[in-house]
Amino acid sequence: MPDSHNHEHCISHALTSAEAICRGKNLRLTPVRKRILELIWGSHKTVGAYELLDSLKRDTPSAKPVTIYRALEFLLAAGLIHKVESLNAFIGCNHPEIAHRSAILICEHCHNAFELEAQAVFQDVTALSRQIGFNTRQVTLELRGVCAECQQAAG
Ligand SMILES: [Zn+2]
Ligand SMILES: [Zn+2]
Ligand SMILES: [Zn+2]
Numbered sequence: 001m002p003d004s005h006n007h008e009h010c011i012s013h014a015l016t017s018a019e020a021i022c023r024g025k026n027l028r029l030t031p032v033r034k035r036i037l038e039l040i041w042g043s044h045k046t047v048g049a050y051e052l053l054d055s056l057k058r059d060t061p062s063a064k065p066v067t068i069y070r071a072l073e074f075l076l077a078a079g080l081i082h083k084v085e086s087l088n089a090f091i092g093c094n095h096p097e098i099a100h101r102s103a104i105l106i107c108e109h110c111h112n113a114f115e116l117e118a119q120a121v122f123q124d125v126t127a128l129s130r131q132i133g134f135n136t137r138q139v140t141l142e143l144r145g146v147c148a149e150c151q152q153a154a155g
Helices: 007-025 031-040 049-059 065-077 119-131 148-153
Strands: 081-084 089-092 102-107 113-117 142-145
Touching: 007 031, 031 049, 031 065, 031 089, 049 065, 065 081, 065 089, 081 102
Parallel strands: 102 142
Antiparallel strands: 081 089, 102 113
16 A cells, blocks of 8 residues: 555545535534545545644644644544544544454554454454453554555565
8 A cells, every 4th residue: 555556646635535524414524624634634644633734834823732732622522533542642443334343554664554354353452351340432443564565675
């Protein structure tokens, strides 16, 4: 998925499906929310709130941190992006039209992050924790390593 693909296609796919999803759920994808989604999709690397603010300020100098936080909240709730907890950063969701639970794979070499559908793992750990009486509120599954493309490049 990294540098050898047509990323323009990723961006246009993400924006088109975001519009369709918001229309279907009666959510308002305002221009600033859409712009922030587009900025998050600038690459497959994780991006933090302040980085987004800096980018947004290039075309909207009046942008404030709260602009970013509200938009991020909206995009998360709409399922259009995921939070990468360990980096306090965000990535665009690959298939927001389908309900899913993904582990996030973070490449320490190119810093791209990938989604890996892992519904069963989430169910397993939640069930195991319930067995010892733990009431789970949230499961975060983030893996670090080197992506296939970087391994190939390293020969
Ligand atoms: Zn891409
Ligand atoms: Zn996703
Ligand atoms: Zn990589």
